[in-house]
Amino acid sequence: MSQVLDTPPQTTARPTTPADDDLAALAARHGLTVSGARPSLPQYVRQLWARRHFITAFATAKLTAQYSQAKLGQVWQVMTPLLNAAVYYLIFGVLLQTKKGVPDYVPFLVTGVFIWTFTQSSILAGTRAISGNLGLVRALHFPRAALPISFCLQQLQQLLFSMAALVVILLVFGVPVAASWVLAIPALILQFTFNAGVSMIMARLGAKTPDIAQLMPFVLRTWMYVSGVMWSIDHLLSQHNSLPGWVGPVLQANPAAVYIDLMRFALIDSFHASQLPDHVWMLATGWALLAGVGGFIYFWKAEETYGRG
Structure with missing residues (x-):
């Protein structure tokens, strides 16, 4: 009796019948596919491109609604990073004296905070892109990559609003307008x-x-x-020679630091090329391709699982 109870029930797969083969052939002949099946990668890219207007409109709508309940409304798009910069200046610049040896520290700090906030907010929003929008994912059929991309586009739009305040800060603190400001465009794209x-x-x-x-x-x-948002990596490495040899290259190759330093180099005339890591543009491009292409393929491979379960 115990043997009978302990033995798991045997399951057998239902054999394929000629009727099943006929239905499969009929579906293939009329172009029918499994519901929710993952498309090929080129097809997925085409589907995503076809929804580009939805991605832009969705990002703009989310940005507009973000501060709709606040009395100051869209002013908070600029005030939030500025308040963060003010707090960091008080703690790091004044109390911890990280501003020593860093020319144009306020433009240096504000640029770092703005550019870091772009990356931070994009990743936080992307983490909840699917799990926080299950109703939309389950109700409509569209390439799911549209959601994290639209959230990143929303954060880019918010950064561009903040850049107006950044330009004012640069001019107030004596940073002149220069041709190098154009380099901010490829840096932001990467x-x-x-x-x-x-x-x-x-x-x-x-x-x-x-x-x-x-x-x-x-x-x-x-x-x-x-x-290096609140402090200078180059200044730290020059002041602390006792650090292990691998610390400097790791800190300078950090992708967040790379994009922050590129924007500082583009916008602040006292931030010189000597403070950048070697081959910085190749490094920035490499990080962008590795994360962009690799992340897209990684996301696409699980396309049929989103919103299920």
Whole structure:
């Protein structure tokens, strides 16, 4: 009796019948496919491009609604990073004296905060892109990569609003307008590509394990502290010769630090090329391609699983 109870029931697969073969052939003949099946990668890219207007409109709508309940409205798009910069200036610049040896520290700090906020907000929004929009994912058929990309586009739009305030700060603190400001455009394009790729990676992980969204603020805060947002990596390395040899290259190759330093180099005349890591544009492009292409493929491979379960 115990043997009978302990033995798991045997399951047998239903054999394929000629009727099944006929139905499969009929479906193939009329171009029918499995509902929710993952398209090929080229087809997926074409579908995503066809929804480009939806991506732009969705990003703009989210940006407009973000501060709709606040009395100051869209002013908070500029005030939030400025207040963060003011807090960091008080703690790091005044109390910890990280401004020593750093020319134009206020433009240096504000540029770092604005550019870091772009990456931080994009990744946080991307982590919740699928898990926080399950109603939309389950109700409508569209390439799911549209969601993390649209959230990154929303953060780019918010950064562009903030850049107006950044230009005013640069001029007030005596930083002249220069031809190098044009370099901000390719730097932002590369950073957007990097942010979108990481956001798609986190969107897939967050769709499977929503608890990751609770962990990400701690991860991003740690990343911020090692990215030279409030202090100069070049100044630190020149003042502390006792650091292990690998610390300098790792800090300078950090993708967040790379994009922050590129923007500082473009906008602040006292931030010289000698403060940049070697082959910085190749490094920035490499990070963008690695995260952008790799993140897109990683996200696409789980396309048929989003919104299920």
